[in-house]
Structures are given as structure tokens and as C-alpha cells.
Amino acid sequence: MRNLTGLLFAGGLGFMLLAIASGLDFGAPPMLVGGAIQAAAPQETGATNIVTSVVLGYRGIDTLGELSILFAAAASAGLVLGRRHTTAGTLTEGGFVLKHGGAMLFPLLLTIGFYIIFHGHLTPGGGFQGGVILAAAFFLPLLARPGARLHHGMLSVIEGFAGSSFILIGLAALSEGEAFLQPMLVQDALGQLVSAGTLPLLYLAVGLKVGAELAGLLSHLAQTESEV
Amino acid sequence: MTEIELWIVMLLALMVLSAAVMVLLVKNHVAAVAAASVVPLGLALLFVLMRAPDVAMTEAAVGAGLSSLILALALRRLGLWQIDGVKTRTNLIKTQSEGHRNA
Numbered sequence: 001m002r003n004l005t006g007l008l009f010a011g012g013l014g015f016m017l018l019a020i021a022s023g024l025d026f027g028a029p030p031m032l033v034g035g036a037i038q039a040a041a042p043q044e045t046g047a048t049n050i051v052t053s054v055v056l057g058y059r060g061i062d063t064l065g066e067l068s069i070l071f072a073a074a075a076s077a078g079l080v081l082g083r084r085h086t087t088a089g090t091l092t093e094g095g096f097v098l099k100h101g102g103a104m105l106f107p108l109l110l111t112i113g114f115y116i117i118f119h120g121h122l123t124p125g126g127g128f129q130g131g132v133i134l135a136a137a138f139f140l141p142l143l144a145r146p147g148a149r150l151h152h153g154m155l156s157v158i159e160g161f162a163g164s165s166f167i168l169i170g171l172a173a174l175s176e177g178e179a180f181l182q183p184m185l186v187q188d189a190l191g192q193l194v195s196a197g198t199l200p201l202l203y204l205a206v207g208l209k210v211g212a213e214l215a216g217l218l219s220h221l222a223q224t225e226s227e228v
Numbered sequence: 229m230t231e232i233e234l235w236i237v238m239l240l241a242l243m244v245l246s247a248a249v250m251v252l253l254v255k256n257h258v259a260a261v262a263a264a265s266v267v268p269l270g271l272a273l274l275f276v277l278m279r280a281p282d283v284a285m286t287e288a289a290v291g292a293g294l295s296s297l298i299l300a301l302a303l304r305r306l307g308l309w310q311i312d313g314v315k316t317r318t319n320l321i322k323t324q325s326e327g328h329r330n331a
Binding site: 049051091116124125126128129132133135136139214218221222 | 305
């Protein structure tokens with residue numbers, strides 16, 4: 001009986017999705033704001049990556065909300081996971097491939113993470129993606145050598161500094177008489193590394209914050225002891 | 229979208245769907261996590277084919293990388309990280325013997 005109900009539910013859901021999807025015009029958005037932003041964004045924000053100009057320029061306060069949600073999630077996860085650290089030595093070391101592969105990958109991951117963050121206004125990518133890669137770079141050595149610790153105080157300092165500098169850049173725009181988080185100092189250098197005014201700085205703050213937060217969360221998850 | 233891209237999309241959709249069904253069917257928790265991480269990987273490729281490289285990067289980094297890592301770490305925490313019931317020593321993260329006893 002339960003199987004039959006589940007089957008009926010799945011069938012109904014599939015039928016509904018098909019009915020909705022068949023009525024959609026793929027590739028022809030009914031909203032006009034997308035076209036308007038595509039036409040105006042490179043001149044207004046100086047970023048060649050339109051997604052970045054939307055994420056940090058036109059919808060900057062949404063990104064701030066996203067950052068605070070991420071912060072709340074990481075903080076509550078840290079609260080639930082507690083502080084019970086494993087004593088070093090209960091976990092055996094990683095194998096040869098993991099240890100040396102991790103050591104070799106660390107600088108490469110660091111480079112690609114910062115590359116993605118710094119080129120967020122030029123090419124696809126940005127603070128969130130680069131930040132996750134940075135977190136992975138700092139988590140990899142912990143897998144190879146379980147006794148190693150991340151400096152949690154340092155991570156908190158980086159995270160707080162990045163988060164507050166995001167807000168400070170927004171307030172700086174406010175003090176100049178513009179809207180909160182409005183892009184400023186837009187140079188006339190479309191496509192250059194140093195262009196798009198404050199957008200790369202905002203993305204650097206986002207990347208550092210996301211990276212520090214996720215690295216702290218992962219190391220917490222890996223190094224705290226379970227109850228059993 | 230060209231003909232060949234359409235075929236690749238169909239193949240990817242088949243891969244994603246079968247991986248999603250596999251998550252429900254396999255008995256082994258580690259295999260389930262591995263199958264679950266195939267779904268965002270296929271989705272990321274689909275995003276690339278649909279000209280959304282930004283979303284694809286996020287999906288690959290967060291969906292395929294971070295969330296499967298968190299799932300794997302949660303398995304280890306619950307003492308369920310074992311392959312074929314053998315107390316194996318060749319996996320990604322070493323489990324403790326206490327974890328195995330209750331698993």
C-alpha cells in the first residue's frame with residue numbers, strides 16, 4: 001500500500017513537472033530586467049562578468065544576507081559539534097599517496113583559489129567558488145596528518161576582518177552619498193585585472209570569509225569526537 | 229544547442245537519474261555517498277552545456293566537493309564508514325575501532 005502511494009505521488013509529481021515544463025519557453029525569459037542589466041552592466045560597474053555585477057553591484061545587499069546566513073549556519077554547526085577534540089595519535093596517518101599528493105596539491109589549490117577570486121569580475125567564478133577551493137586546500141593537509149590543527153583563532157580573525165570589511169566598503173559608498181554597497185571608483189578599463197572599482201575588493205572579502213568559515217567547519221567536523 | 233550536445237545532455241540526465249536511484253538501492257553507506265556525489269557532478273556538466281559556467285563552478289565546488297565531504301565526515305562520526313563490513317585500513321579517513329563496534 002505504501003509503495004503504491006509512493007508510486008502515485010512520484011507519477012503525479014512527474015506529470016506536474018512535465019505539464020509546467022512544456023508550457024515554458026526555454027531561452028526566452030518573460031522578465032525584461034535581464035536584458036536591461038546585460039545592456040547597462042559593463043558601463044555601470046566596469047565588470048565584464050555580468051553575473052558578478054549582479055551579485056555584488058545590483059544585488060549587493062542580497063550577498064550580504066547570504067554571507068550572514070552562511071555565518072549563522074557555520075556558527076550553529078560549531079555550537080552543535082562542541083569542543084571535544086581527539087587527542088593526537090588516536091587516528092593513524094594517511095597513506096603515502098594522500099600525504100605527498102596533499103602536500104603537492106596545497107600550493108596549486110591555493111593558487112587556483114586566489115586566481116578564481118581575483119578574476120571574479122572578468123571570468124566565471126568569484127568569491128564563493130574560490131573560497132570553497134581555499135577551504136579545501138587547507139583541509140587536505142588535515143586529512144593526511146590527523147594530528148595537525150588549524151589555528152582557529154587566526155581563522156576567526158580572518159573571517160571577522162573579511163566580513164567587517166565587506167560592510168565597511170558598503171558604508172564607504174553610503175558616506176560618499178551613494179546607495180549602500182553601490183560600486184565606486186569604476187575605472188575606464190573594461191577587461192583589465194585592476195578594474196571594476198570596489199567589486200574585486202568585495203569578492204576578496206567574500207572569498208576570505210567563505211574560505212575561513214568552511215575550513216573551520218570542516219576541521220571542526222573532522223576533529224571533534226563522536227559521543228560513542 | 230546542436231545535435232551532439234543534445235545527446236550528451238540525454239546521457240548526462242540518464243547518469244544523474246541512475247545515480248540518484250542507486251543512492252536509494254545500495255546497502256553500503258560509503259557507496260551511497262559516492263553515488264550521491266555523482267548527481268551534482270552531472271548537474272555541473274549540464275550547467276556548462278547550458279552556458280552557465282558560474283553556476284557550474286558553484287555546483288562542482290559546493291555540491292560535488294563540499295557536501296559529499298561533509299556527508300563522508302558525518303559517516304565517520306557515526307561510525308558507519310566501512311567498506312563491505314571489513315575493518316579496512318585503505319580508506320580516505322581512518323576510522324577508530326570504537327566506531328566500528330557500534331556500527
